[in-house]
Amino acid sequence: MKTIIGLEIHVQLATATKLFCGCSTDYRDDEPNTHCCPICLGLPGALPRVNRRAVEYGLRVAKALNMQVPEESEFARKNYFYPDLPKAYQITQYDKPLAVAGTVEIEDDEGHEKLVRITRVHLEEDPGRLVHVTGGSKYSLVDYNRSGIPLLEIVTEPDMRSPQEARRFLNKLRTVLEYLGVFDGDREGSLRVDANISLEGSERVEVKNISSYKGVEKALTFEVTRQKNLLRRGQKVTRETRHFMEGRGITTSARSKEEEHDYRYFPEPDLRPLRVADWVAAIDLPELPVARKNRFMAEYGISLNHARTLTGDPKLADFYEEVAEIDPVLAATWVADTLLGELNYRDMDIAAVPPGHIRELLGLLKTETITDAAGVQVLREMLDACARGSPCESPVAIMKREGLGKATGSEYAPIVQGVIAANPQAVEDYRAGKKGALNYLVGQVMKETRGRADPRELGRIVSECIDTDRV
Known part of the structure; x- marks a missing residue:
């Protein structure tokens, strides 16, 4: 059964301020809810304004991935309820993304070069973060410091055929992003992945919010096994969203998969369309x-x-x-x-x-x-x-x-003679034509000289000593 994998990668762009306001993005070591304002909290009457640097970073990625930048792109409202999204909608891009149709070259499982197609890249804001209280409590805390951080979502076609190919793709993409200087890969949560996987002829399953490349490979490997086992037992794979539990290496069902119409997209009325295609020519890319x-x-x-x-x-x-x-x-x-x-x-x-x-x-x-x-x-x-x-x-x-300077022949000649004298069986084996015996004797001399002797020179001296019976 052919495995079909596509990825949605969410990259936190390394801008100094958030996507639609002036709040600092350097929040990780600060107290919760200290990097917030009426805009990133979604308070009534607060109007967003687009961060120019985030748009430039998005275009830089698009150019590096050989993508087409349309004459016009547009922000939209994606309506759904999450506790860490205070205004109950996310500002993202829908049918008019920032760029479309790119490629990334990777190695397939046979070592041949293959192209993974990039469907689109678009800008959107990050939601906040839930902190679940342990100890049997029935509530969670919400930190809005992350709310409004600029994300670049990179969506691939379902061109990968194994979890290993998916990991190689992510490694390649991360390298390109680091060369471009658009994100800090050492920051926790700076790159998150939603993985879509199906076996040919069955329903697609989405595994959400995987935070490491190794986690992507593990989650997809588990899903391949789980879905194959279902089909072997004559059961159907259900179209759903699942979560990856990294500590246990398994995925668990979260909810049925939403359809696009569930989000009730419509153009963001407070932001004008972006017309930035002519910016691309002025972008100088580094050596990739x-x-x-x-x-x-x-x-x-x-x-x-x-x-x-x-x-x-x-x-x-x-x-x-x-x-x-x-x-x-x-x-x-x-x-x-x-x-x-x-x-x-x-x-x-x-x-x-x-x-x-x-x-x-x-x-x-x-x-x-x-x-x-x-x-x-x-x-x-x-x-x-x-x-x-x-x-x-x-x-x-x-x-x-x-005292690790290279030893000279006069220094280790007595050691060679001592090793030969202490290992008569190895000497006989060497004389009988067993080459491994010489390597053993050389290794014993290397141990005595703490690696200071040249093994090639030692091999010559040891063999000469044995051949001339100088013991």
């Missing part, structure tokens, strides 16, 4: 991920996989370009593979790492002052200090303090 990936391969001579990894985050790409002068290929390997892995393990951001220290470390590696294994030890020492909030010690200082 695909262009930067291609430039990295051409300019620095690095592999496709490294280029993809390094350009997947604009901060990481900037960092790489700061350290690439030492040796572009060496820098790509260490930043994309080693450094990124160590940062992920410590839940650290690349911004916490001084580029000068990595340049120094790459210099030690390029001149073979330290081995790769010792370089990893130096990097870990440095990052551990950064993670503790201590000053980041330089690689040279760590190398000298820990």
